[in-house]
Amino acid sequence: MAICVRHKRCWLCGQPLGKYQVFVIGSMCAVNRISAEPPSHRECALYAVQACPFLTQPKMRRNEVDMPLESTQPAGLMLKRNPGVTLLWTTLRYFPFKAGKGVLFNVGDPERVEWFCEGRPATRAEVLASIDSGYPLLRAQAERDGPDALTELAQMHSKAMELVPS
Template structure:
């Protein structure tokens, strides 16, 4: 068990660690005894969904589930990754270098490794903010799109935003939405979905932290 983090959820404590002391999420692909960060073992997508397993720790999920999503997935209402336990999701958005480091840039071969199927529907666009979309029960309906699997999300019980490993401010979330919006608008206009995107923007604004809450935080 790693001592790198002081507040590891018990389920995450049971995960193997890499040479740096980082817990290796269940979904990460392995080769020759080494984790292939940040390559997703795409074969586990179906396993996790069918078995209702946590995407981070691999244990059985309970009723409360946390979907780790960026503003693009929040606006589209769909995500390429299954849910996690809420505490596993919270650990991820606070401590995962990929999620908690806004300045990190993916390599040209991000998410790829020889011999592994590349996970579909994953954007390399970095927004700077990530949310935990909290649901109960299944929380989504899977469907095929873009050569892979997506999960159409049900309405959240709550939406918790994080940036740089801490609770996000209203400014953080609005800036993150602004970064992905040009891409989403181009796609929506091409597919004739511009009115739908406008409605989703209004909806997501209701789940953005208020300025007062940001000051209190």
């Protein structure tokens, strides 16, 4: 990850990134605009949403069996669920920042968004179902953080809803 960030390389193939960077994120990352993984090339991201079992099978669970002993949890609050849809978030800029012992990425403003489900373009209903099922998890965290966090989350949710396909 450090090499990808320091040298602006694709998270999937390791080659240099161009002008645009694409984050492969779930619906709640579209709300909070945070990712635990650095960006990729669009072609690499498209391959991921069409080939990765976790991204193409909404009922798939994360495989945490036989994880290397040196593996660590990603920074931030990871929602351990399959969101059912995946978003390719194309941006010109992103901003890494320290979070605990790790790094997270503010994904910047989108130049383009593409929603996928089961390796194909997602329907509006699929995207809304994913947002509706994940939002209570973010809301519960915001409730613990207080009224200002709830207000900010509501604003972020409203902004994310503008990205839902028609």
